[in-house]
Amino acid sequence: MAYDYSKYLRAGKIPHIWCPGCGYGIIMKSMIRAIDGLGWDKNEVVMTSGIGCASRLPGYIDANTLHTTHGRSLAFATGVKVANPKLKVIAMGGDGDMTAIGGNHFIHACRRNIDITCFVFNNYIYGMTGGQYSPTTPKGSRATTAPYGNSDNQFDIAQLAMGAGATFVARTTTYHAVPMEKLMKQALEHKGFSVVEIIAGCPTGYGRKNKLASPAGMIEWQKDHSVAIAQWEKMSDEEKAGKFPIGVLHEVNKPEYVEAYDANVGLS
Amino acid sequence: MAKAEKIEIYANLCKGCEICVELCPVDALEMKDFKAAVKDLDKCIACMQCELRCPDFAIEVYKK
């Protein structure tokens, strides 16, 4: 039997709005399988998002879904979680949403170690607005607002999350659909703030401008440029050049925000 | 080697991105009228890569 996604999808909402070859549909499917694999009650699942292509995802899922303002996914999610810690809160957004306009919320959610799982869809571009460079667009890459090539330095989202205090940080790609599901499960189960950065292809906004227009080619690129963390740690700097590590990059246990607050103020 | 009994492709959902066709390791799929189609079911090894990587819920592979 093929996997039945329909039990987590809202009836009549598919096909989704994403372009042909967009990696976000692959992410949505892995996410559904991960949540299903944990046997979570849909009534307790809250999904928040900001603005952008990634942020349209919650609208397709049969859960408590909150499509907020640009960058504010985690700020709304924090309010929901603190007001009702029993809810299982998943916040998501794209690279621009989460690390540019929402960057402040991102680092502070990491710092608090609030029990929210944050999925950052990194396709190196602002897709919804038509392909402008984002904080993760590689230097030299083309974007509609970088007609001479991007001059900006890049954020490494996973490093940013680790530096800011997230207690579970992982990275994966849309090539790795099954490992992605497993990482998502680990992140969802982790007590504290967990981040999964997912490298995804945007054939329309990024690929077209950078001679990577084939969706399959973009997925092959992810395979060729990603290295499992265990292997990565054995590699020399020369070997690492142009590549990125995937897998669980960081995992520690620290007191969770709401539990620590409750204990501190005498609520628990 | 696993085999597929059936590969269901929903033309109404397929957006023709060709991910499944290009990533199929055994060349079992092809494009027809800008949509994915089964080229040779016998070749399919039911690796599920097309189903897992289809962003559009358009392919289902049923293992034998």
Place this chain on the structure above:
Amino acid sequence: MAKKVKFLQGNEAVCEGALYAGCTFYAGYPITPSTEVAEVLAARLPKIGGRFIQMEDELAAMAATLGGSIAGKKSLTATSGPGMSLKMENLGYGYLTEVPCVIVNVMRGGPSTGLPTGPGQSDVMQARWGTHGDHPCIALTPSTVQEQLNETVRAFNLAEKYRMPVILLTDEIIGHMREAVEIPEPGDLPVIDRKRPTCDPKDYLPYKPEADGVAPMADFGSGYRYHITGLNHLPDGFPSNDGKLAQADEIRQQKKVDDNYDEIVVVDEMMCDDAEILIFAFGSTARSAKEAVQMARAEGIKVGLLRPLTIWPFPDKHLAKYAGKVKRVIVPEMNLGQTALEVERVMKGQPAVEGIFQIDSEPINPVTILNKIKGGK
């Protein structure tokens, strides 16, 4: 039985009101002169099972306040001018998505950082039109510390009843002054909770209004799984690009307020019956105006004070009664004529509006108002 009386600061009274109304969640960001609201609730909320969080910025504070309400808790945030400017983005989200909550703006002086420790009343138009797009608005303007408490309760009630954010538009003078306040006992003041759905979850439409124009709102996690979006949406909560439907929905939201003017708009009319001169003043300026009216009356001048406790929707009906009836209308306010414009709109030149506009971070002196009353045109 003797009432419990406390000597409270205005910002503390807001907290008493919030707790009375059933507030159990506060998200904020420190800003003068509103910070005491956060400080008091940080201490008080855990004692009643509620939670307080200091967010990373004002945008987040507004977002988390809405998030708390969506999770089913009566939620409050407090700020002042610069913070209010930042809150505008998510305040607009709260209007379009119809999420009840209360925002306290303790007005200070000036644009930008301005005069942070002094009073102002320059955010009247910001309260109404600060966030982009058309939307309904309720803003309340207390003048006493007692009213800080009572109007906070009323703000929560209106927010819950009409399913929308409500602004308590107060100022540094009232926020920081201390007065004796009667603490209401349970039952003394009405406390309204939002309508929640009772239908089968599969039939729930989060934006399908009932006869009163308001749809029941489900708490996230209560079994009613639904979608909230800041895009214009259909009764089922999902986005739609249909402009005609968007227009109809926004008009419906505006009508929630317009059709309930009589319940929402509260105005204190003092010595207005025989008044030949009408003063229109709100907030701390109304205190000076009251003093000026009493001084003028003592000299036999027929002057009255119309003091709105609801500034938005604007008290058109209350004010219009005096158009063509009074000889003069004076509007003192700590801004350069924001409500005077509204008074002018309602009075239609009968008579012309005379303003006393002051933005020097000082309260308007009753004598300044008295001199205007006595000085004629």
